[in-house]
Amino acid sequence: MLRQPPSLYSIPQNFFYFSRKKNTLPMMKTYERIHPMKTISENTLGFYNDQGIFTIPAKQYDTGRVFKFNIIDSCESMDLTDCNAYIRILKADGTQFQGNDCTQIADSSTILVDTSIGSGNQILSAPGINRCELHITDQNYTAVTTWNFNIQVEPRVHDGNHIISSDNWDELDRFSETAEKTIANAEECMDRSQAQTAQCEAATELCNTATQSANDASNHAHTAAAAAENVNITCTKDENSFILRITDRNGTSVESQNLIGDTPAFQIGSVTTGEEGSQAAVSLTGTMKQPVLNFIIPRGDTGSIENVTINDVPLSDQNSFEQLGLHTMTIEETLNILRQEVL
Template identity: 25%
Template sequence: MTVQKDVTKNIYVGNGSTRTFPFTFECPAEHPEYIKVYLMQDDGTALATSDYQLDMDARHITYPSIGTALPEGKKLVIMRELPLQQMMNLVNNGPYFAEDVELAFDENVMAMQQIAEKLNRSIIMSVDIDGDAFVNEVPFEAGKSFRIADDGKSIVLTEDPARVLPLAQEAYAQAQAQAQSASASAAAAAQSEDSAFESAGVAGNSAQYASASAASAAENARLAEGYKTAAETAKSNASLYAANAKTSADNAGASKEAAQSAATTASNFASDARNSASEAKTYRDNAKTYMDNAKNYSENVNVFTPSVSSAGVLSWTNKAGLANPPSVNIKGDKGDTGARGAAGAAATIRIGTVTTGAAGSNASVTNSGTTNNAVFDFVLPRGEDGVGGGVTVDDTLSDTSTNPVQNKVVKAALDNRAVLDEHNTFTSPNNFDDIYMADGKSSLKWYSGSPNFVVASINSKRYTGEAYTAQKATKDGDGNVITSTYATKTELNSCVKSVNNVTPDSNGNVSITVSGGGGSNVIVDTTLSATSTNAIANKAVYNALSGVVKSVNGTKPDASGNVTIAVSGGGVSTSESNTWSAQQNFHDLMLNREKYTTYVINGTSYTPITSTVIYAVTGAFTLNLATLAGALSASQSSVFTAYFAANADYSLTISNAGNLKYVGSASDVAITSAGLLLNIWMSKDGGGTLTSIVQASKLS
């Protein structure tokens, strides 16, 4: 064996119908356990499965073993995974097995390919990176991600983009809200500044007004001494106006400073919001990059997509430019015509209910029974009324009317008529005034259960008279049934008519004189007795002996009533155990329980002579079925069952079993340390050719 293909796995996408998936990588035929099958889950994880059948000869798996095919869009991965162990031990001057050394080399190459495949799924720096200058240790902290440091010389922790993105989006939304709030504050500040300028203008006007008022007051003082008080008042008011104007000016200055401070704060908020929004956009862009990369990896890494042509050819395509697995024709040859099936149970059909539906509705038939015993319930729509006043329906029978007649009227008329079945038998009570029948041809008959069993009849040749007399003909005048009260002629012929020419009296007794007995009567018993010394009636003895065994195989009972018989080859008891040393043929056998003699055999080979055996295996084992095969004649079959117990894994060879066939794969017939249950059905056809079907079950 050589390892020429640098392939360690095959990836397939289900189409809802394909169940056979080939593997194109090399794998030692004696190590089917190296084949692993994974199902990709919706969250991207791989789940190992054992629900598949492996055919190392055909180099494919069947998934699932039974049931529906891999759903459309679901991924299945077949991988070769070797244990990273070196099990070969070469010793000095020991034997050299070239095939074993070759297999060890092959497995080393497979292990290197296995490691290379995992490295291909790893993050690797480009070749222009100085590995000595870069610290490639990856820090670890739960819930964190990592990135290349800003100096490009190490890997540092960072927030997980998947976790930061929602936070960034939330910060971006808050920044936008703060920016809007800052803008509103700036507008309010500007408005406050405008109000401050307006207040300063009012204060100036007030000052000018105060000055004008003072000048006017002075002039008035000069003009009129009488206005001195008014002038002083005006002067005082002017001073107050001036103070108020100054206060207004101070307030305006404070409002202006507050407006400028608010504008500065709003500007700072807006700047922070822009920075947060920029950082959030960076996180969002990074997250999208990760998502696009993951999507690209999932769609373009060695993914094989199957398709089946109308001719049954299974082929594959992939997006990675890799060599596709060879096409396989999965359409088998047309099978032989199957045997004719057994005759099905005879079906019955009968009419159930018939219901009248509304006029204009659809007729319907419903099966209220079963498939084989159908009961059809009909719903028939009532007819529409006729044109021009409808149809006249008679409510009585008439021999002249041409109108339809009501169903109820017809039924009532038929109920008053004699109802006969196909045997001319009345199926319901009928009252007749007169019955006329042809002379010598017709008769009245009574039967029990079936017309084939007639119990009585009357015709014109056998009877005339009243019906009451005919009924009494079976009884005497006192009403006693004649057949059970009086003896028949046959019975009377067997009775004693006389004893010594003396006939019985009215009570049936005969008085006789016995010679030497002094003229006393003889008493005859009518029943058997263990103590009576009287004579016994012949009829009582006959009845007592009726049903008694008189002989068995010509041998009569002894004095105790027992018969001793001899059976060729020994007797057979139904209540005790029997041992048969020769073949017994049974055409129909029903058992409540079976038990077999089961031997426990130690060693590495055995030729069984019984149907069940337990083997304690210590190495590679050979099972020789020559004895069991020789015990079969043409057109005979037998079943052999064995349990193999072992402390390690060993091979199993079956010999002298004729044409061997397997349930599953031949590779399943191997002894494991957990044990093996082996069933073999052996059968010879009419020509004596032996075929053995092997079913092996590895135990867990």
């Protein structure tokens, strides 16, 4: 419904009203029953600072606090039927917070902000002055914001970091955590030690192997040096052979005799003319001391006479003309042939 404010109240120019539709389902959220452990801070909140900027005290990190706001407009309760609301906070640490799930409309004119619902546990996390406001919208998305109010978050007395009592649970938890870290570090050190021990054992084994190899090499070197000591090698030669003799320090000799071969005397055997187009060939006969080489040389192809003129043959050689089937021509015969070619 549309409610007209009293005429005695000074209405700013930018004031607007919420439209209300009758016989419609309510949009307000259903608020859960307050748990016995929760404490409620009830306040009256308007839109024109007619109540002043009030401050609500609260302890840091409490999640059992509920802030109840009776919304008034022109000194009368405001009808919040079919409306939605959420809280907006500029926190003392400079961060901003908007709580939709923790803000609920309990009845037609009351808004509850519960620190135990949803993100409400962040409302009291920053100690100091937290500047707050409630934002309300109706079905037509018309919006209005309440006047500012403060939540003074008082930090808790201690954070458990400097407790010296031996029977304190925080001290026991910290001791347990320290012991767990110490055990984890010890296990890590043990693993590293085992890995290093394995590496040392492998390195020791390699060193032992290298030492054994060096000893074996030294023994072989001594054996070779002893074997090579006082060894005498001689080589003699006669007309038919040469003798290689090796004598060790004990006087034991080993000889190797190798015969000297004769120098061969090559001779030319037959030289035969082969047929035209055949392949040339060489054969070896005789003995090792007197080898004989036989050759077959093919005959060349028969030549042909083509395009031979008189000028290619000397005029004085008449027999050559007759052998070639040619005859000499006089100057007159030559001129007659030229005239016929011209005509």
